[in-house]
Amino acid sequence: MRLPPFAYDRPRDLYEALELLNSYGKDCKVLAGGTDLLVRMKQGLVAPTHLVSLKALSELAEIKETGDGLQIGAAVKLSDILAYQPVQDHWPGLFEAVKAIGAPSIQHFSGTIGGNLCQDNRCQFYDQSKFFRAARQTCNKAGGSTCFAWKGGSDKCHSACQSDSAPILIAMDAKVVIKSKNETRTMPLEELYSSVGERPLTLADNEMLTEILVPAPTPGAGTAFEKLAYRSSIDYAMVSAGAFVQTEGGRTTRVRLVIGAVARGPLSIATVEKTLKNRPAGDQQAINEVAIDAMNTAAAFIANNMTQPVEYRTKMVSVIAKRALTRAAERAISQKGFLEAK
Amino acid sequence: MIDDQERNGKKEIMEEFTVIGKRISKVDAVDKATGRALYIQDLKLPGMLYGRILYSKYPHAHIIRVGTEKAKALPGVITVLTGEDIPPVRLGFYKDNPLLKAGKVRSYRDEVAAVAATDPEIAREAISLIDVTYEALPAIFDPEEALKPEAPLVHEEHKTNLLKMPWSLHYGDVEAAKLDAVFNVSERFSTTWVTHCCMGTSGAIADFDHSNNLTVYTNTQIPSLAQKDFQETLKILGVKDKRVRVIKPCIGGGFGSKLDTYAYEHMAILLAWYARRPVKILFEREEEFIATSPRQPTVTYISMGCDKEGRLLYRDMSMVLDNGAYTSWGATTPSVMMMPITSLYRVPNVRYSAKCVYTNNTYSQAMRGYGNPQATFAIESAIDMLAEAAGIDRVEFRRINSNQPGDVTPQGLRITSCGLPECIEAVSKDLEFGRSRENGVGVGLASLIHVGGGARIYKSDGCGTIIKMDDYGKVDVFTGASDMGQGSDTIIAQIVAEELGVQVDDVHVFHQDTDICPWDVGAHASRTTFVAGNSALGAAKKIRLRLLAMASKATGVDEDKLVLRDRAFFVEGKPVLPIAKLLRGSHFTPRGEMMMADNFYDPPNENMGKDFRGNMSATYSFGTHGVRVKVDEATGKVEILDYIAAHDVGRAINPLLLDGQVHGGVLMGVGYALTEQVIMENGRNMNPDFRDYKVLTAMDAIHSKAVVIETIDDQGPFGAKGIGEPGCVPTAPAIANAIYDAIGVRIKDLPITPEKVLAAIKKKNGTVSCGIDAFTQKEQACE
C-alpha cells in the first residue's frame, strides 16, 4: 500500500537537521533506517507531515573506539556494528543483542542502532492495521481511554519496549547524547525511557538521539545478552536480558541486569548488585536468587501485549536472566570475546 | 540427503531411462530466477479497476443498514455493491455462503460490501467511507459448545449448528474387539487452525468482452471446476450461454488454499459486470490471513487396543471439526481422514464418526493432506502410547502391524505396492532407536498412508492431455494439470520426453488456460503426477505408435527394429531418421497428416459407497518420519537435531523435485507441530502477519534426510505414486513422540509451544516451578 502524503527532507548536516526538527515540531519524524517507522506509517499509527532523513549525515554514521570506549553514531547500521571488530572482541553482549534483532536482510542492512533504541513500544492490540483496530475501541496508546492488554483494563498503556539493544547497553552503563537546535545533553541511556507506554521516550519533539557512548572495557568484565523467541529470526523477544558483570579476583564487584520486552521500558533489576556483590562470579545459588527477583519485579509489568501467554513470559524472566548473568560471569572470568567464546 | 548411489544403482539394474529418474531442474525455474515469471500481482489490463471488499466488524450481527453514499461520492469510485444490490450468488458446494451478506453477518470475515475504483488507494478509502450499522448477536466460537441446545444458531434455517453430513462408519465389531483386547489406550487430541501462507497472496482479474464472454485470471488449483463455478455466477446474473475462460498466471503457492472458488473471485466478476470494465482484486497480507480459509481445528477422541502380541484389534475414533460460519471443502476432509483411520496399519475393527459444526469463526478449507495430518496426529500418538502399554518397542509394534502388499483394508482400500515396512526400517536404522541418550534428547517416529493414485472424490478423477508435434520435432503438451510450484509441468515434460525419445527441453507444457487445455478435476490429493502423468503418458504412447508406423513406412524397416531415442529413429544403434525430418515429411506432402493426439485418463479407483467402502485411490503412498529432538527443560523449547523422512513413492521420476516436496512438507509439518497457529480471540484473527504467525525461517530450517523407497507401482506412470502432501502428514506425531521419549510428557494439543511443554513438565513433576534450568540440570523453584 502507499502512504499518505508527507514532505521529505534530507538535511546535509546535523545543524540543518536540528533546525528542521525545531521548526516542524511534533508533526515531524526522524527517518533513519525506516524499518519500524514505515510499518507504523502503513498501519496508520503515525502520520507525520514531515520526515527528516538522516541518510546524508555522515557524522551520525560513524562507529569508533576511543580511549573512553565506544562511540556509536545514532545512524550507524546494525550490520556495521556487527562487522566492527572491537565489538566482536570486547563487547560480546552487544554483538549478541544486535545480531538478535529482526532478520538481517530486513533490519541489519537498513536498521540503525538509534532506530532500535528509539522504536516505539509494541502491543498486539496496537501494532495492527487501521482495519484491525477499527473493530475495537481506541486504546490509550492510540489516544483513547482503555487498555486491552491489561486484565480488567487500565487507564495506562501497557505496551512493551521491544528494543533488543537497550537492555545490554543500559547494563553496560551506556550514555546517550541528545541534541536539539539549542542544547546538547548527555545522559544515561536508561533516562531515554519514560516508562510511559503512550510516549515511551523522554525526547522532546525537537530533540534527536545522536550518539551512544559505551564505556571502555575493563579487565575482568563480561557481558551477555539472551533472547527468548519461538523462531530464530524475525521475532520480537518474549523476554530478553542484558547482563554486565565486573569481577576482581574471581569475585563480582559490580553487576547490572536489565530485562527487555516485558515492561514499558527496559527494566533494571535493582537488587542484583546487593545480592551478587562480593560473591564468587558465577555463583549459581546467588544468580538463582537474582533471577527470581527479576521475575518477581517483571511480574508487576508483564501485560498481554504479545500473543504469547503472560504467565509463561513471566516465568521465563528468571531463566533468561539467569542465563545472561551466568554467561556474562563466564566471560568475565575467561576474558573471551564473542568469537573466541563461541 | 538422498542416497543417490543406492538409488542409481538400483535403476541401472532395472531399466535404462534417458530422463525418468534424473535430477532435472524445473522447466519454469529460469523464468522464476530472472524475475520474468508473471503472477497475478504482476498483471494489469487496460482500463482495469481495483476492487476491494469490506468485511464485518462483528462475528455475529444483524446488518441494519449499509450506507454507501459517501463512498459513491468519492471521485474515482466507479461501483459500490452491497448484499441488497446483487442477485443471490452463493458460494461453496453447500451453497450456504452468500457472496455479499444481507441481513446478517456470521463471522468477522463476512463480506458486507465491495467497491471498484480507478486506483487501489481510492478503493481503500471508499471502503473506509461505507457506514454499516450492526446489531450484535450472541456468538459461538467453540464447536463442542455449539452443539449444545442453547447455543446460538449460526444459520437459523438449519435449526442446528451440526452440518447434516454423513461421516460415520463402523467396520467389523469394535465393541466385541474391546472385550478381546489385552491392552487399551484412550485419549483426547486436538489441533488448531493453521493457514497456507502462500507467499503470493490471492488475487483475481475479471474481464468481460463486448459479448459478455468472461475471462478470469486467477490463482486456482481447479481451473475446470472454477470455470463451472463462475458460469453459475453468470447464470445468476442472468448471463446465459456465454463462454468462461480461466487463465492461471504463475501461482505463488497453493497447498490446498485454492481448491475452491472464493468471494474475491466472484466479487471481481460482479464488479466487472456492473462497472463494465476489468476489475482486479488483490489481497494484502493481512487480508490473506483473515479472509482465506485455514486448515480446520479438530477435537479427536481415540481409543485403540491390541492383543498381547501387539496386534491391533480395534480403533475407535470420533471427531468434532470447527467448520466455521460457512462450508467449503474443509467439511469433507473426514472422507480422507477415513483412510488413515481405517487403514494406517492393519486394524480389523474400526469405528469413526465426525461432526462438522458451524461456529462464528472463519470457515475452513483443506490444506496439504486434506485432514490426514489431524487424523494421523491422533493415531500415531496413540500408537506410541499403546506400544508402551503393551510393553513392546514402538518400532517393533509398527512392524507387527505394518500394512503389506496385497492387503485389503476394512474400508476396502486395496493395497498394491507398499513400502511401509522398508520405510520403518530405514528410519529406525538411521536414528538408532535403542541407543542411550543424553538428558532432554529423544527420538520418535510416525508413519503415514495417503492416496497415491488419485482420489475419487468427484464422479470423475480424470485429466485430459493433448499433444502435438511441430516440424522441428518439438512437442507441445496441453495438460489439464495445474502447476503451482510443485513442478508438475516438469514431471509431465519428463514423461512425454521419455516416451517420445526427445529431450525435456523439446517439450513445452501448457497448463495455464482453459480455452487451450483439456479438462481436469484439479490439483488435489497428490494426484497430479499419477493422473496427469498417466494421461500424458497415454497421449505420448499414441504419438509414439504413429511415429513408429510412419517411420517404418519411410525407412522400410520393421517397427520392432526401430528404436526411438535422442530425437531420432535408430536401427541397430545407428541413427537413420531424425524425428523432425519425419514430421516435416508428413506435413509437407499431399494428403499429409498432423501429429497430434489426445488422451483422457481416469484412474481405476472407486467412489466410496454409502458405507464409505471403496478403493478411493488406484494406489497408496506410504512413509515413515523419524526425528531426534532436544528439549530445553527450562524454557520448554524444542530443538530438532535430526530428521529423516522415508517415503514409498513408487518411482522417483525426478529426485530433485521429489526432495523439494519432502523438505518443504517436512518444514511445514514442523511448523504445524511446534510454532504455527492462527490465534483466534472470539472469532477474531489476532495474528494476521508474519511476525506473529510463526512460519519457520531459514534459520529454523532442518536439514532433513529424504530417503526414497521405490516400489514401482503397476498403475503409476513409470511406476510413480503421488508425493505432494505426504511430507507434512506424520511430522507432528513424530515430534510429539520424540518429546515424550525425551522428557516423558505427552503433548496432545497442537502446536506444541514452549509454554505447553513447560506446563506439562510442571504437571508431571507435580511442582510449581520455573522449570529445570539447562545450565544446572536442577529444578529451580520460583515461589
Added chain:
Amino acid sequence: MSREIKFVLNGAQTCVAIEDDWNLLYLLREKLGLTGAKEGCGRGECGACTVIVDGLAVNSCLYFAVEIDGKEVLTIEGLAGADGTLHALQKSFVSNGGIQCGFCTPGMILSAKALLDENPQPTEADIKQALAGNLCRCTGYVQIIESVEAVVDKSSGDINAVVRETGDSD
C-alpha cells in the same frame, strides 16, 4: 511533493520523477515495470521485495524511493549478464531445486548475492542468517541453502558444468 531523482538501476543511469511518499517497491513495480521484486507482506516481514542498494540487501517495501537518489540499485532483472548469461546464483538455484513456486526467489537470490559479495566463503550458519528475512513456504529452505552452498563450494568445479543451460528458453 514530487521531485526528480537520479540513480543507477541495473547498471543504467536512470532519472525519474517521484513523489516523496513512494516506496522503492512501488517505484520499481508500478512506475518502472520491474515486477521481479514482489510484495509479499508490505511490512518487511517476508523479504519477497528484497533488492540490493549499494551492495546491501534491503526490503524495498520499507525503503523510500527518494532515498535511492545517487545510489546504485540492483534488481533481479539486472542480475543476469547483458547477453542473458545467468549469474552463478541463478544457475545454482535453477539446478539445485532452490525454486518451487518462485515467489520468494528474486528476493532470496538477491539476499544470497549480497551475502556472497561481502563474504565469499560463508558457512552454512552465515547463509541461514543472511536468508533469515526471506520467507519461503515451498522448499523448507534445504535446497535453497544447498543452492547457495553450491556457488560457494568452488572446488566442486565450474558451476556451468552442472547446469542445464537449455532451460534458459522462452
